[in-house]
Structures are given as structure tokens and as C-alpha cells.
Amino acid sequence: MLACEALAPAREQNDRRRWRGHPDRRGDFAAIDVRHSQVRDHNGERLAPLFGRDGAKLTQAMKQFRESGRLALDGEQHRRLTALFAGHRLDDKETLATMAALYRETGELIDPHSAIGLAAARAVRLDPDVAVVALGTAHPAKFPDAVEKATGQRPALPPALADLYRRRERFTVLANDLAAVEAHIRDQVAAGRAA
Numbered sequence: 776m777l778a779c780e781a782l783a784p785a786r787e788q789n790d791r792r793r794w795r796g797h798p799d800r801r802g803d804f805a806a807i808d809v810r811h812s813q814v815r816d817h818n819g820e821r822l823a824p825l826f827g828r829d830g831a832k833l834t835q836a837m838k839q840f841r842e843s844g845r846l847a848l849d850g851e852q853h854r855r856l857t858a859l860f861a862g863h864r865l866d867d868k869e870t871l872a873t874m875a876a877l878y879r880e881t882g883e884l885i886d887p888h889s890a891i892g893l894a895a896a897r898a899v900r901l902d903p904d905v906a907v908v909a910l911g912t913a914h915p916a917k918f919p920d921a922v923e924k925a926t927g928q929r930p931a932l933p934p935a936l937a938d939l940y941r942r943r944e945r946f947t948v949l950a951n952d953l954a955a956v957e958a959h960i961r962d963q964v965a966a967g968r969a970a
Contacts, residue, residue, distance in 0.1 A: 825852045863895035870894070874925035884915040884922055884930050 825848065826832040840846045848856065865873070873890040877883055885893070889911040896909040915922045915930035923929045932939055949955050 822846070825856060861899040863898045865891050865894050871921070871925040874922065878926040878928070884926060884928060885911060886913040886915045886918045887921050888912040890925075 822836070823833055826836060836846060870887050870890050873894045874885055874887065877885055877890070877893065889909070892912065893909040896907045914933060916932045916936075919929050931937070947959065949959055
């Protein structure tokens with residue numbers, strides 16, 4: 776287990792969430808302002824600690840969120856949130872510049888998502904005596920056009936996947952039914968076809 780002082784979630788430019796550290800005009804803390812056309816309730820799970828894992832309070836907050844697109848946090852909730860998280864966001868130009876700079880500095884190719892994480896780690900680093908870990912999230916070959924645009928280098932697939940585009944694609948079409956999916960998984964495991 777790795778102890779950490781803070782987490783810095785990083786988002787690409789199509790993100791609409793903004794972390795703010797000041798009270799809004801009504802006096803409550805608007806920690807997250809979302810203007811997505813789609814609300815994903817599973818994101819509420821991530822917020823459960825802010826509501827003391829009180830299901831009724833979290834349900835009410837998510838209902839308000841769905842109706843208004845805003846999640847209002849009280850002062851203590853906001854303090855706990857900002858004590859652990861420091862958000863950062865990059866647009867495409869900044870992402871490509873981060874990829875290019877790392878390549879020039881180290882010769883390493885990274886994917887756009889890893890570049891965003893790296894830039895966030897650099898941007899929000901609060902204590903220079905604390906080590907920073909930026910996790911790579913994908914192989915550069917997953918985003919060959921972006922990597923080539925940023926660095927002039929087209930990344931090759933890893934050796935284990937070098938023949939990927941020549942391999943036969945295998946898939947099974949299943950009914951949109953949980954029981955059918957579960958049965959298929961059990962059958963595959965029993966037949967030794969799943970890891």
C-alpha cells in the first residue's frame with residue numbers, strides 16, 4: 776500500500792466539471808459544477824464519504840444534483856474534499872505540449888491521458904519534499920495519431936501485440952440479459968477459456 780498526501784484528479788478538455796474553492800452567492804460551497812446532459816448515478820458512490828456514508832443524505836444530494844446540475848457541499852464537506860483532492864484540467868493543446876516536452880526531455884512516448892495526469896501532478900504539487908507518482912493509463916500505441924502529432928514519432932504496438940491487427944477477432948453476441956451474461960461467464964470459466 777502506498778501512503779499518499781493528496782490525489783490530483785486530472786481531466787481532459789471535454790470535461791465540464793470545475794473544482795472551486797470559494798462559497799457561491801448563496802453561501803454554500805459549490806464544489807462541483809456539472810453541465811453534462813447525462814447524469815451518472817454511480818458517481819454518487821465516489822461521494823459517499825463526504826456524506827458520512829449516509830445513504831439518505833447521499834440520495835437527497837444526488838436528487839438535487841440531477842435536478843439542478845450542481846452539488847452543494849457544506850463547509851466541512853468542502854474542507855474534507857479539498858484536503859484530499861486538487862483538480863486540474865488540460866485542453867488538447869496543453870496535452871500535446873506535455874507529451875512533446877516529456878519526449879524531448881526523456882525520449883519517452885506517453886499517451887494523452889498519461890500526459891494529463893503528469894501535467895496535473897506537476898501543476899498541483901504542494902510540497903516539494905513529497906514524492907509525486909503519476910500513473911500511466913494506456914500504451915502510447917492506443918493513441919498513435921495524437922502521439923505522432925505531439926512528438927513526430929508513431930508508436931509501435933508492444934511486442935506481445937505486434938500482430939494484433941492480423942489476429943482473428945472473436946466475440947459472442949448475448950442477449951441484453953444479466954442471467955444470460957452470468958451463465959455465459961460460468962460456462963467459459965468451466966471450459967477453461969477465461970483467466
